[in-house]
Amino acid sequence: MDKNLVCGLHVVRMLLTRFPERILELYCLGTRDDKRMEEIQILARRQGLKLHNIGKREFDSWFPDMAHQGVGARVKGSILLAEPDLPTLVEQSEGDPFILALDGIQDPHNLGACLRTADAANVTAVIMPKDRSVGITPVVRKVASGATETVPIVQVTNLTRSLITLKELGLWVIGTAVDAKQSLYQTDLKGPVVMVLGAEGVGLRRLTADTCDLLVTLPMYGTVESLNVSVATGICLYEVLRQRKF
Secondary structure, X not given: OOOOEEEOHHHHHHHHHHOHHHEEEEEEEOOOOOHHHHHHXXXXXXXXXXXXXXXXXXXXXXXXXXXXXXXXXXXXOOXXXXXXXXXXXXHOOOOOOEEEEEEOOOOHHHHHHHHHHHHHOOOOXXXXXXXXXXXXXXXXXXXXXXXXXXXXXXXXXXHHHHHHHHHHOOOEEEEEOOOOOEEHHHOOOOOOEEEEEEEOOOEOOHHHHHHOOEEEEOOOOOOOOOOOHXXXXXXXXXXXXXXXXX
């Protein structure tokens, strides 16, 4: 797939409202006619951008095996965002910002699964370091089932500095650690929050952990010492979602 093509209502809406200067062309499925597409059309007109009607066969060939939702865009460079984009993402978040930070995930299957869950939980963005991380590989894209195109992904040079920036913007930074004294389920997660999870086996790096406002643990009642990072991510994100929605 062309790395400059992105798809999905969430990511296209994000681009139109926050980074319209990055859009070269907009595409929509000619047969789609509903309120969400109408919103995309209104936003496009405000930015002086034309929506090009494309057939389903062409959409499916551009975005194979992906839930493209009948809307896409061609962008300048990669869709990946950078640290300077964080204030805009936070400022224009719908409701309280909800960010996932991944500290050096090495396994592409784990990263893809984390991104897929992030999409399902409707996170504001996912942050990960450029170094000591697997990056967005074809395997990550496949496992993520389209989430690499629908979730804003911010690649940063210095994760600690980015977490400090988010704290200055009013977000509560919560990391996970097996030896933390407070349980995830004892923690108020309803405000602006960053959930920080570490790499397979080693967890958060010391400097990352020291930067967090709070460390929490997931209760373990069996014989294994820790959970797979993608499983832990799912538990943490859905606990945030549960507290906010229910």
